[in-house]
Amino acid sequence: xxxxxxxxxxxxxxxxxxSLSGPAMTESEKRMLTETNPSGMIYFKRNVESLDxxxxxxxxxxxxxxxxxxxxxxxxxxxxRLPDGPYSLPPMSELAQMSIEEAAGxxxxxxxxxxxxxxxxxxxxxxxxxxxxxISIVGNRSFGESPQKVIEYASVYIEKMMKNGIFPVLKHFxxxxxxxxxxxxxxxxxxxxxxxxxNEDMLPYRKLxxxxxxxxxxxxxxxEISPLPATLSKEWTGILRNRCGFRGISMTDDMEMHALxxxxxxxxxxxxxxxxxxxxxxCSGKSEVIMSFFEASVRYIERNKRAQEKTMExxxxxxxxxxxxx
Numbered sequence: 001x002x003x004x005x006x007x008x009x010x011x012x013x014x015x016x017x018x019s020l021s022g023p024a025m026t027e028s029e030k031r032m033l034t035e036t037n038p039s040g041m042i043y044f045k046r047n048v049e050s051l052d053x054x055x056x057x058x059x060x061x062x063x064x065x066x067x068x069x070x071x072x073x074x075x076x077x078x079x080x081r082l083p084d085g086p087y088s089l090p091p092m093s094e095l096a097q098m099s100i101e102e103a104a105g106x107x108x109x110x111x112x113x114x115x116x117x118x119x120x121x122x123x124x125x126x127x128x129x130x131x132x133x134x135i136s137i138v139g140n141r142s143f144g145e146s147p148q149k150v151i152e153y154a155s156v157y158i159e160k161m162m163k164n165g166i167f168p169v170l171k172h173f174x175x176x177x178x179x180x181x182x183x184x185x186x187x188x189x190x191x192x193x194x195x196x197x198x199n200e201d202m203l204p205y206r207k208l209x210x211x212x213x214x215x216x217x218x219x220x221x222x223x224e225i226s227p228l229p230a231t232l233s234k235e236w237t238g239i240l241r242n243r244c245g246f247r248g249i250s251m252t253d254d255m256e257m258h259a260l261x262x263x264x265x266x267x268x269x270x271x272x273x274x275x276x277x278x279x280x281x282x283c284s285g286k287s288e289v290i291m292s293f294f295e296a297s298v299r300y301i302e303r304n305k306r307a308q309e310k311t312m313e314x315x316x317x318x319x320x321x322x323x324x325x326x
Contacts, residue, residue: 003308010066011311012297013037014318015278017071017251021285023049025060032287033064036294039318040069040121042283045081051117054082058118068322069167071121074110077140079124087113091140092126096153104156111164120325121167123216125157127204129177137188138177147203154204158212165325170209172218172253173240174230175201183219183259187229190222197222198243205244213248213321215240217277219259229259231280232271241276249317251279256289269296273307278314 003011017040020029041061048054058070072081076089087110089095095103114122127150130142143153154170161168175197179188190197209215217236219229226233231252240246255268263271272280282293301307 008298008301009035010037011308012301013066013294014039014311014314015272015280015297016040016294017042017069017279017281017283018290019044019283019285020047020057021287023047023053024057028287030063032290033061033067036290037066038064039066039279040071041067042071042073042123042281043081043119044073044283044285046285048081048083050083051085051113054119055117068318069121070119071123071169072114072119073123074114074119075124075126075141076110079141082113082117085113092143092153093130093140096143096149100152100156103153104160107157107160108163111160111166114161114166115164120165121169121214122161123169123171124161125154125168125170126172127151127154127170127208128172128175129201131177137179137181142177147200150204151207154208155211158208167214167321167325168212169214169216169251170205170212171216172220173202173205173215173250174218174220174222174236176218176220177201179220183253183257185258187259188218188220190220194222194224202244205240205246209240209244209246210248215246215248215250216253217250218253219257228271228275231255231260231277232263232268232275234275237276249278249314249321252277252281254281254283255293256282256284265292265296266299269293269300273300273304273310276310278317 013036016038018038019042061067077091126141128138128142130138130145143150158168178192181188217231219231221229226235230236
């Protein structure tokens with residue numbers, strides 16, 4: 001039985017998180033989102049003038065029926081999108097120097113603020129192990145060098161986000177802590193042997209991923225496992241699912257990062273679907289980029305029955321997650 005173009009478009013938009021260009025949704029962006037049917041929106045500093053303005057922006061997207069997730073990167077420290085306030089967290093390295101009770105209280109305040117603003121997903125906690133302040137690209141964004149310390153404080157982060165109706169997202173699988181290259185600029189390579197990576201850097205995912213329900217996969221290359229970055233690799237998806245036991249929703253880091261510059265839109269979308277990843281982020285807020293990704297997704301879905309089935313499976317997963325918030 002053939003599927004209508006309207007339904008193909010709905011399927012093609014389902015895996016996406018998109019962003020907007022500024023603090024208010026324009027009429028052209030509204031038309032674009034209505035056409036592309038993304039499941040998620042992610043907000044950056046360019047979208048936030050104040051907490052009230054962000055709440056108004058989120059409310060303005062209610063007319064886009066497909067949108068289920070309103071996400072933000074509010075880790076703490078240097079990765080924050082909201083204006084300074086009593087809810088602002090320090091870097092995770094500083095949180096990990098507090099008592100568990102104090103850290104939990106601080107995270108709880110942030111969770112409550114996000115909920116009251118209309119956010120229901122935070123791209124945190126960061127569970128990368130820190131390999132030393134001066135060599136790891138992660139630096140003070142990590143809770144520490146010990147997997148046990150990272151698990152302890154990430155557990156509290158997850159608990160307080162979920163208590164406030166916020167989906168936490170563990171990142172950056174399979175582990176950014178040993179890398180010295182910023183994936184915004186080029187493709188980082190993990191040189192740590194896989195066995196060590198599995199026993200150390202991936203331990204937080206094995207212990208916490210299903211509690212969080214969402215994992216962000218990074219543009220990281222490990223030649224021992226795959227010639228492709230983890231975000232586009234079926235081998236890494238298999239490890240996340242089968243070796244780490246993750247049953248939730250996986251998502252890519254921003255697909256516009258320079259780490260993936262060698263892959264054109266069409267190839268990125270094909271590799272994304274073939275990898276078995278669930279969702280992908282497109283973060284610049286540029287309409288022409290969003291449409292290029294979306295149109296490549298439409299073309300792939302049109303000719304690939306397995307991709308159609310995959311989107312229907314994702315739709316069911318999303319419905320379960322949203323129901324769990326209510």
